[in-house]
Amino acid sequence: MAQLEIDSVSKSFRGLRAVADASFEVPQGALVALIGPNGAGKTTIFNMVAGVYAPDGGRIRFDGARIDGKRPDQICAAGVGRTFQIVKPFAGLSVLDNVIVGALQNSRGVAQARREALAILERLGLEGRRDQLASALTLPDRKRLEVARALATGPRLLLLDEVMAGLRPTECDQLVEVFRELNRAGLTILLIEHVMRAVMALAQQVIVLHHGEIIANSTPQQVVRDPAVLECYLGEETEV
Amino acid sequence: MPPVLVVNVLISGVLAGLVYGLMALGLSVIFGVVRVVNFAHGQMMTVAMYAAVLLFAWLKLDPILAILPVAALFFVLGYALQSSIINPFITRPEHSQFILLVALATIISNVLLMGFGPDARSVQTSYGLNSYAIGQILFDQSRVYAGSAAIACSAALFAFFRFAPTGKAIRACADNYLGAKVVGLNVKHLYALTFGLGAACVAAAGCMIVLLVDVTPDLGSYYTLLAFVIVIVGGLGSMGGALLGGVLIGVSEALAGLFFDPAAKSMFSFALLILVLLFRPQGLLGRRR
Amino acid sequence: MSALRDLLSSLTPLGRALLALMAAALLVLPYVLNSYLLTLAILILYLAYTGQAWNVMMGFCGQLSLGHALYVGLGAYAAAVLYAKFQVGPWAGIWLALALCVVAGAVIGFLAFRFSIAGVYFALLTIAFAEFTRIGFENLSWVGGTGGLFIKVAQRHHIDLLNLRGTPAMFYYVILALAAAAFALSGWLLRSRVGYYWQAIREDEEAAQALGINTFLWKMAAVTISAAMTGVAGVFYAFYYNNLFPGQVFNIEQSIEIILGPIIGGLGTLFGPILGATVITALGEGITNAVNALGFDIPGVKQVFYGVALMCVIMFLPDGIWPPLARKLGLRRKD
Numbered sequence: 090m091a092q093l094e095i096d097s098v099s100k101s102f103r104g105l106r107a108v109a110d111a112s113f114e115v116p117q118g119a120l121v122a123l124i125g126p127n128g129a130g131k132t133t134i135f136n137m138v139a140g141v142y143a144p145d146g147g148r149i150r151f152d153g154a155r156i157d158g159k160r161p162d163q164i165c166a167a168g169v170g171r172t173f174q175i176v177k178p179f180a181g182l183s184v185l186d187n188v189i190v191g192a193l194q195n196s197r198g199v200a201q202a203r204r205e206a207l208a209i210l211e212r213l214g215l216e217g218r219r220d221q222l223a224s225a226l227t228l229p230d231r232k233r234l235e236v237a238r239a240l241a242t243g244p245r246l247l248l249l250d251e252v253m254a255g256l257r258p259t260e261c262d263q264l265v266e267v268f269r270e271l272n273r274a275g276l277t278i279l280l281i282e283h284v285m286r287a288v289m290a291l292a293q294q295v296i297v298l299h300h301g302e303i304i305a306n307s308t309p310q311q312v313v314r315d316p317a318v319l320e321c322y323l324g325e326e327t328e329v
Numbered sequence: 330m331p332p333v334l335v336v337n338v339l340i341s342g343v344l345a346g347l348v349y350g351l352m353a354l355g356l357s358v359i360f361g362v363v364r365v366v367n368f369a370h371g372q373m374m375t376v377a378m379y380a381a382v383l384l385f386a387w388l389k390l391d392p393i394l395a396i397l398p399v400a401a402l403f404f405v406l407g408y409a410l411q412s413s414i415i416n417p418f419i420t421r422p423e424h425s426q427f428i429l430l431v432a433l434a435t436i437i438s439n440v441l442l443m444g445f446g447p448d449a450r451s452v453q454t455s456y457g458l459n460s461y462a463i464g465q466i467l468f469d470q471s472r473v474y475a476g477s478a479a480i481a482c483s484a485a486l487f488a489f490f491r492f493a494p495t496g497k498a499i500r501a502c503a504d505n506y507l508g509a510k511v512v513g514l515n516v517k518h519l520y521a522l523t524f525g526l527g528a529a530c531v532a533a534a535g536c537m538i539v540l541l542v543d544v545t546p547d548l549g550s551y552y553t554l555l556a557f558v559i560v561i562v563g564g565l566g567s568m569g570g571a572l573l574g575g576v577l578i579g580v581s582e583a584l585a586g587l588f589f590d591p592a593a594k595s596m597f598s599f600a601l602l603i604l605v606l607l608f609r610p611q612g613l614l615g616r617r618r
Numbered sequence: 619m620s621a622l623r624d625l626l627s628s629l630t631p632l633g634r635a636l637l638a639l640m641a642a643a644l645l646v647l648p649y650v651l652n653s654y655l656l657t658l659a660i661l662i663l664y665l666a667y668t669g670q671a672w673n674v675m676m677g678f679c680g681q682l683s684l685g686h687a688l689y690v691g692l693g694a695y696a697a698a699v700l701y702a703k704f705q706v707g708p709w710a711g712i713w714l715a716l717a718l719c720v721v722a723g724a725v726i727g728f729l730a731f732r733f734s735i736a737g738v739y740f741a742l743l744t745i746a747f748a749e750f751t752r753i754g755f756e757n758l759s760w761v762g763g764t765g766g767l768f769i770k771v772a773q774r775h776h777i778d779l780l781n782l783r784g785t786p787a788m789f790y791y792v793i794l795a796l797a798a799a800a801f802a803l804s805g806w807l808l809r810s811r812v813g814y815y816w817q818a819i820r821e822d823e824e825a826a827q828a829l830g831i832n833t834f835l836w837k838m839a840a841v842t843i844s845a846a847m848t849g850v851a852g853v854f855y856a857f858y859y860n861n862l863f864p865g866q867v868f869n870i871e872q873s874i875e876i877i878l879g880p881i882i883g884g885l886g887t888l889f890g891p892i893l894g895a896t897v898i899t900a901l902g903e904g905i906t907n908a909v910n911a912l913g914f915d916i917p918g919v920k921q922v923f924y925g926v927a928l929m930c931v932i933m934f935l936p937d938g939i940w941p942p943l944a945r946k947l948g949l950r951r952k953d
Contacts, residue, residue: 436925442918
């Protein structure tokens with residue numbers, strides 16, 4: 090059963106077609122990667138799923154129910170969590186407080202939210218920094234905070250927008266392991282990624298977007314051999 | 330109501346409105362380029378008004394002639410203010426900058442109160458009560474001078490931004506801060522220049538408006554708000570919009586004073602501000618941000 | 619109660635001792651101070667109260683209002699009109715004040731948030747509404763117009779709490795209770811779910827939405843709660859000063875006075891508004907008295923001082939006096 094259905098979705102910005110009639114499905118429990126050159130429309134799709142703006146055409150369904158056009162907070166309540174490409178920590182709050190905000194979505198009170206938040210911080214290796222201000226974190230830690238916060242809302246589908254960008258290979262591998270575990274535990278993950286190392290390690294299914302259109306949608310192994318993909322994005326010399 | 334009366338009031342409103350427009354032009358230039366919300370704008374104009382009053386009292390210098398020295402002085406002061414105090418606030422959260430200028434406005438208003446006292450001062454020129462007449466239509470001489478000076482100053486400013494290399498550089502900064510820096514423009518200097526120009530505008534407007542109204546220390550906040558109403562109604566970033574907005578406000582104030590209670594005229598301006606903020610925040614001629 | 623425990627545990631032993639000392643001192647002030655100083659104390663507590671109310675909207679939720687005098691005025695006029703014209707006491711009048719302020723706040727909030735007016739434009743909107751109302755009241759002869767509305771002062775000697783007529787000491791304890799209640803309410807709100815939502819909205823509204831927070835709803839809550847709290851201050855204002863002039867009570871200078879305490883003391887903190895109100899009032903009065911002692915009577919000196927203080931704080935101590943002070947004196951248990 091497809092958990093997320095993108096059905097003929099289009100979006101234009103003042104005459105510029107960002108997404109053109111895109112359709113794909115994300116099965117429940119899957120880990121799917123969305124790749125493509127810059128400007129291909131990947132974040133636009135994320136933003137439409139997350140409710141930042143509504144598609145000009147088409148439908149988006151989550152667990153069978155339409156979510157296109159709903160507000161971001163409604164979509165989060167429905168079970169979709171997201172991170173932002175440029176991380177948006179609550180700079181003036183502590184790391185713990187940041188995650189508590191997320192956990193409140195899924196808890197009866199502040200005390201319970203606090204417990205959940207602490208558990209998630211530990212899972213992502215941020216427990217030691219819990220009282221530090223978010224503004225004092227390094228970029229890799231900020232990315233982990235971003236993920237922790239989204240996780241705290243108890244999503245059934247997690248949208249990760251270029252989480253690996255700017256991370257060193259070891260840091261990237263650490264996060265890959267976290268996502269694998271979460272996926273094994275049942276969390277559906279859709280991620281936008283340029284770092285092919287992470288894509289090949291994680292994805293069961295890869296969707297390639299180019300100029301707003303989907304040009305490939307299959308397993309990682311097939312996608313990296315697809316001539317169209319190689320031409321527009323990966324390049325002939327790609328080593329994976 | 331005789332139509333001649335309405336026409337006279339309209340003309341009087343347009344002429345005053347041109348001066349309002351020049352004042353608002355200064356704010357638009359500052360707000361549009363440096364992105365500083367100059368909440369002390371009206372206070373700056375009030376200082377200029379007092380300067381004109383003093384120059385008239387001591388040197389018998391006509392306010393229109395005082396425009397040049399006063400505007401030049403304010404240009405320098407504005408440049409100094411921007412590069413010293415305001416510049417660090419450009420990267421700080423918006424509300425910090427706003428509060429800085431609110432504080433500055435309070436200081437200026439009350440220093441004026443301390444220095445000049447609460448009583449009104451005015452400039453009594455020799456032509457103050459004269460009018461030109463075309464048939465039955467009267468043109469108040471002071472207003473004609475003020476309005477013409479406003480047009481001249483606005484035209485000079487337009488020309489500067491359109492044709493002068495520095496003017497174009499400033500517009501570049503406004504359009505794209507990062508791009509301007511990349512291209513090698515000295516943004517800090519250009520910002521200070523712009524603030525200086527805005528201050529000069531408002532100083533010139535102050536000299537003109539002292540021919541039309543008496544000055545008291547508390548006029549500052551009224552004019553600040555008026556300037557914002559005009560800029561927002563006319564459209565942020567549009568110089569033509571500032572002038573158009575000024576004329577609109579001048580006319581509406583004049584008409585409101587004629588048909589309704591004069592005290593209600595400012596209510597109209599505020600109501601207009603609220604409506605524009607809600608329904609057309611980019612103003613009549615502005616570009617959508 | 620857990621909020622109180624949280625508060626106490628966030629202070630060091632020294633901090634707790636000082637807090638206890640301050641509380642004890644506040645309780646006995648009317649018996650130790652002369653009438654001038656008592657008036658000053660009442661003013662400080664009034665500013666601490668309104669500052670705390672404004673802090674809810676700006677310090678917690680990040681919505682800058684420069685027109686809070688609107689709510690003081692509405693509350694004041696509501697209660698005063700009911701008393702002067704209909705002999706309805708302030709304890710009933712307060713409900714009308716609350717209702718009016720909640721509606722006013724809701725209107726402003728709805729218009730602003732529905733149409734995505736934020737930051738500077740929002741501040742301008744609040745100023746416009748306050749000014750609009752000021753001029754409206756100046757032209758409303760039924761409430762006295764520019765001539766003002768007056769409440770009869772029957773007596774100042776024995777305490778008539780029902781009608782808020784009485785000794786300065788009575789007013790002192792009333793405003794002390796209000797300030798303490800505002801402090802408690804703010805503290806409770808800050809540590810509750812609402813407080814977390816507000817701070818998230820303040821820090822990054824888009825991120826807050828992505829975490830399931832209905833930002834429109836919670837911003838409305840901040841605006842209306844802040845408005846309601848300020849309205850109560852208006853009721854106090856009416857019965858303490860006994861005269862209302864639109865030009866004074868709706869004035870933008872009032873709005874600026876309200877924000878002085880929280881900004882100078884510390885935006886978004888609990889102790890900030892109180893500390894700020896104390897510092898600014900004490901120093902302001904000190905300067906005025908010094909100038910008077912030198913033989914001058916210059917109106918405007920105090921406001922210049924306010925402006926300079928505000929400028930200095932915003933330039934050099936943007937977080938206010940309380941955070942560095944608490945650190946230096948070791949009053950707060952830091953993370």
